Amino acid sequence: xxxxxxxxxxxxxxxxxxxxxxxxxxxxxxxxxxxxxxxxxxxxxxxxxxxxxxxxxxxxxxxxxxxxxxxxxxxxxxxxxxxxxxxxxxxxxxxxxxxxxxxxxxx
Amino acid sequence: xxxxxxxxxxxxxxxxxxxxxxxxxxxxxxxxxxxxxxxxxxxxxxxxxxxxxxxxxxxxxxxxxxxxxxxxxxxxxxxxxxxxxxxxxxxxxxxxxxxxxxxxxxxxxxxxxxxxx
Numbered sequence: 001x002x003x004x005x006x007x008x009x010x011x012x013x014x015x016x017x018x019x020x021x022x023x024x025x026x027x028x029x030x031x032x033x034x035x036x037x038x039x040x041x042x043x044x045x046x047x048x049x050x051x052x053x054x055x056x057x058x059x060x061x062x063x064x065x066x067x068x069x070x071x072x073x074x075x076x077x078x079x080x081x082x083x084x085x086x087x088x089x090x091x092x093x094x095x096x097x098x099x100x101x102x103x104x105x106x107x
Numbered sequence: 108x109x110x111x112x113x114x115x116x117x118x119x120x121x122x123x124x125x126x127x128x129x130x131x132x133x134x135x136x137x138x139x140x141x142x143x144x145x146x147x148x149x150x151x152x153x154x155x156x157x158x159x160x161x162x163x164x165x166x167x168x169x170x171x172x173x174x175x176x177x178x179x180x181x182x183x184x185x186x187x188x189x190x191x192x193x194x195x196x197x198x199x200x201x202x203x204x205x206x207x208x209x210x211x212x213x214x215x216x217x218x219x220x221x222x223x224x
Contacts, residue, residue, distance in 0.1 A: 034210065036152075038152075043203055043215065044152065044203070046210070049211075087152050089152075089154075089210060091210070095169050099151075
């Protein structure tokens with residue numbers, strides 16, 4: 001099984017900050033990676049697919065990069081509605097695997 | 108607009124069974140794979156099962172549910188099912204139905220399954 005190691009597990013940031021979250025795959029997954037945002041009590045929302053393609057209607061302050069084993073989600077200027085938990089997911093092979101999540105909190 | 112509506116779930120004793128349903132509208136259901144994911148209270152997301160498009164579709168499972176859970180689809184009803192048998196306390200979670208075997212942006216609202224004596 002492919003393991004997804006996500007870091008950090010949590011971070012504290014302020015509105016306007018640049019935030020970077022990383023996922024590392026235990027083996028190469030090409031660009032078969034999605035990023036999701038989850039707010040408390042809500043279903044996850046896909047932000048990025050194919051490692052770097054922005055889901056429609058997602059603000060352009062979100063971006064994804066990487067290929068192979070190293071991937072990054074960047075929020076260029078954190079907004080109040082961005083305080084949430086973020087997950088990566090690999091869909092290169094079965095079983096699909098999520099990262100452990102990164103909780104973005106208010107500093 | 109694509110809509111994903113889940114039903115089923117609830118409270119069950121260890122060893123018992125439950126069935127979850129997921130009805131999709133706004134797309135050609137038979138043409139898409141589907142995914143079940145879950146989230147235990149206060150924990151992260153876990154992939155549970157996937158089924159390919161077509162009829163009946165090929166299925167895959169997480170090791171934690173293999174042999175106990177069965178995913179199926181009824182394309183005539185645009186509905187996905189998850190039959191859960193031999194339930195364990197550790198199966199307690201919110202279960203999500205997701206369009207795509209590459210989980211897409213279309214998620215159901217989630218349904219809570221609680222396994223407790």
